[in-house]
Amino acid sequence: MTESSTVVAQMRQLIQILAKHNHAYYVMDQPSIEDSEYDQLFHQLKALEQQYPEYVQADTPTNRVGGKALSKFASVTHAVPMLSLGNVFNQEELFAFARRIEERLPNQKIQYDVELKFDGLAISLWYEHGVLVRGVTRGDGETGEDITHNVKTIRNLPKVLSSAHAQVPALLEVRGEVLIPKAGFEKLNAENEAKGEKTFANPRNAAAGSLRQLDPNIAASRPLAFYAYGIAQCEPHHGQTTMYASLEWLTQFGFTIGESHFICDSIQDVQKAYEQINQQRADLSVEIDGLVIKVDDLKQQRQLGFLSREPRWATAYKFPAVAALTTVENIDWQVGRTGTLTPVARLNPVAVGGVTVSNVTLHNIGEIHRLDVRIGDTVSVYRSGDVIPKVEKVWPEFRPDDAVEVHLPGKCPVCDSPVVMPEGEALARCSGELYCAAQRIETIRHFVSRKAMDIEGLGDRWVESLLHLDLLKNVADIYCLHEHREQLLTIDKMGEKSVQNLFDAIENSKKTTLASFIYALGIRGVGETTARMLANTFQTFEALQNADIDALKKTPDVGDITAEWIIDFFQAPHNLEVVNRLLEAGIHWDAPVAPTRQPLNGESWVVTGTLSSMGRDEATQMLQALGARVSGSVSSKTKCVVAGEKAGSKLDKAEKLGVPVLNEEQFIALMKEHGQLPA
Numbered sequence: 001m002t003e004s005s006t007v008v009a010q011m012r013q014l015i016q017i018l019a020k021h022n023h024a025y026y027v028m029d030q031p032s033i034e035d036s037e038y039d040q041l042f043h044q045l046k047a048l049e050q051q052y053p054e055y056v057q058a059d060t061p062t063n064r065v066g067g068k069a070l071s072k073f074a075s076v077t078h079a080v081p082m083l084s085l086g087n088v089f090n091q092e093e094l095f096a097f098a099r100r101i102e103e104r105l106p107n108q109k110i111q112y113d114v115e116l117k118f119d120g121l122a123i124s125l126w127y128e129h130g131v132l133v134r135g136v137t138r139g140d141g142e143t144g145e146d147i148t149h150n151v152k153t154i155r156n157l158p159k160v161l162s163s164a165h166a167q168v169p170a171l172l173e174v175r176g177e178v179l180i181p182k183a184g185f186e187k188l189n190a191e192n193e194a195k196g197e198k199t200f201a202n203p204r205n206a207a208a209g210s211l212r213q214l215d216p217n218i219a220a221s222r223p224l225a226f227y228a229y230g231i232a233q234c235e236p237h238h239g240q241t242t243m244y245a246s247l248e249w250l251t252q253f254g255f256t257i258g259e260s261h262f263i264c265d266s267i268q269d270v271q272k273a274y275e276q277i278n279q280q281r282a283d284l285s286v287e288i289d290g291l292v293i294k295v296d297d298l299k300q301q302r303q304l305g306f307l308s309r310e311p312r313w314a315t316a317y318k319f320p321a322v323a324a325l326t327t328v329e330n331i332d333w334q335v336g337r338t339g340t341l342t343p344v345a346r347l348n349p350v351a352v353g354g355v356t357v358s359n360v361t362l363h364n365i366g367e368i369h370r371l372d373v374r375i376g377d378t379v380s381v382y383r384s385g386d387v388i389p390k391v392e393k394v395w396p397e398f399r400p401d402d403a404v405e406v407h408l409p410g411k412c413p414v415c416d417s418p419v420v421m422p423e424g425e426a427l428a429r430c431s432g433e434l435y436c437a438a439q440r441i442e443t444i445r446h447f448v449s450r451k452a453m454d455i456e457g458l459g460d461r462w463v464e465s466l467l468h469l470d471l472l473k474n475v476a477d478i479y480c481l482h483e484h485r486e487q488l489l490t491i492d493k494m495g496e497k498s499v500q501n502l503f504d505a506i507e508n509s510k511k512t513t514l515a516s517f518i519y520a521l522g523i524r525g526v527g528e529t530t531a532r533m534l535a536n537t538f539q540t541f542e543a544l545q546n547a548d549i550d551a552l553k554k555t556p557d558v559g560d561i562t563a564e565w566i567i568d569f570f571q572a573p574h575n576l577e578v579v580n581r582l583l584e585a586g587i588h589w590d591a592p593v594a595p596t597r598q599p600l601n602g603e604s605w606v607v608t609g610t611l612s613s614m615g616r617d618e619a620t621q622m623l624q625a626l627g628a629r630v631s632g633s634v635s636s637k638t639k640c641v642v643a644g645e646k647a648g649s650k651l652d653k654a655e656k657l658g659v660p661v662l663n664e665e666q667f668i669a670l671m672k673e674h675g676q677l678p679a
Helices: 003-027 035-051 091-104 182-194 203-211 216-220 243-251 267-283 298-304 365-371 437-447 460-468 475-488 496-509 514-520 528-538 541-545 549-553 560-571 573-584 616-625 649-657 664-673
Strands: 075-077 086-088 112-118 121-128 131-137 143-145 171-179 225-235 261-264 288-295 314-318 323-335 341-352 355-361 378-382 390-395 604-608 629-631 640-643
Touching (some): 035 314, 035 323, 091 267, 091 288, 091 298, 112 314, 121 203, 131 143, 225 243, 243 261, 243 298, 323 437, 604 616, 604 649
Parallel strands (some): 604 640
Antiparallel strands (some): 121 171, 171 225, 288 314
């Protein structure tokens, strides 16, 4: 393909995309992309046209404004075209705008009129001898739509002009923006939601849709407001010499202008004003997406003149984009501390919401499939305020032929253990819980906890130091620490006594119970109660290791997904390697005792509130010793609730469901009856 055909193809593609979104925005009032995304596409086209002016297409939107007028309204040709504005997005571009003005107005003092850039629908209003006779949309800049019947319903708009301080002109054409202030928008959506009607995505959609209703009663029911930003015609002339003064002159006739409006003596002061308003925008009564910067002197405006679609003397200074386009350079898989695999898109760095974004999480493989995102794709990255950046959209129009589909890896990128994702689950994870370096800290922390192997003294500070010395690759290395006494003594604030106490705690932990050992392994879905049930059911660790999924599912408290997780754990060779090292280190427990029928076997109990004579953990252990399963929530399957002081919602639910309730005194009596407390 020749250079000319490649450039033309790129231009045609951008023109078609922009035309589609222009139609959605200007004609249908249903924007399909963020303004910042549109701006990026527009500037891509403009840059191409500046580089290759000989290939500029006749239908380029860089020479036009807006969209065609809808046929359901009468068309009106603007006596003075309603041009659009150019954009700047940062201080460098703002200063370049100022330099161009200074070059055309050498040795002249230049002041800037700074106004809020409203996010609404631009319209033009005609007054003849002070009476509102016509309201027209911007349309394509040359021709708009007659929406007079709806404009007359706008409450803050003067229908007849009068002033005690100024003469009413014979002809006045005022330009401005129609929008719905934030408070009115929230109220409108709340009312619509209460009535079961459609709510609006944003104030601009609501305002634009209201103005294009054929029934003016609908527009009248909406909290529309008009904000003036300029005078297109005035006969006789209003006599004002600056933009600032002309807008203030309009307020004498009852027109509303932006709540922040001021003069800046230099472009540096404009930058300061921009930063100030950007900080305050959340407190404004209306939605804005930037500031409009105008040369204040009207004579200087006439000297500067116009380009094909925009004035040279004004520009829109947009706030940092909430969305931007960039390309996906690669997609990596990160392994979290609990083994969850998360895909992360590596992006061509792009500025979004005031920060440079180069990495974005894609959450899970399901999100990748939903977006159909591939390596090489062009994507929209969205960020609002302090929200974490996310990929909002993929642009298949820009997909290269060599784009690479993304699949879930079969093996963990950290430890090479199998990656598993049970049916019905959204998250994939590494099955090498005991071995995987990414899960090391979380695995060790759980393994040494009181309800697991109960290794007192091996807290986070010790663990971090041992990891730093590369002495803990997995939990089995805990039982080899005695071989590294001299290295341990080099750790800050770890003297001979501390090290010996740690060795003693490790040695004491070797005598445990089968339930505690199962729990310590950190198998996904196997909590303390489930570990106890597995120990009671299988009696030996070997039997549990060799159990099939059907046998596991027959265990109380083990469902389909937990059974799959247990199978996955014991099928991962790296896990078995660590387990074998633990057993070889001397971890043991008493031989199983033939099970006897326990009085509360399989019953679901709940302990809630504060018990004065014991902690809830102690009460839980006594119930488990009698065969009960202790749950954290009340349901129709709950056998009994033990309620202490301030039992709260769980007690309320038990009473509602008719579940038996024991107070502390009754519970103590029951425990004495079954030998858990002395009689």
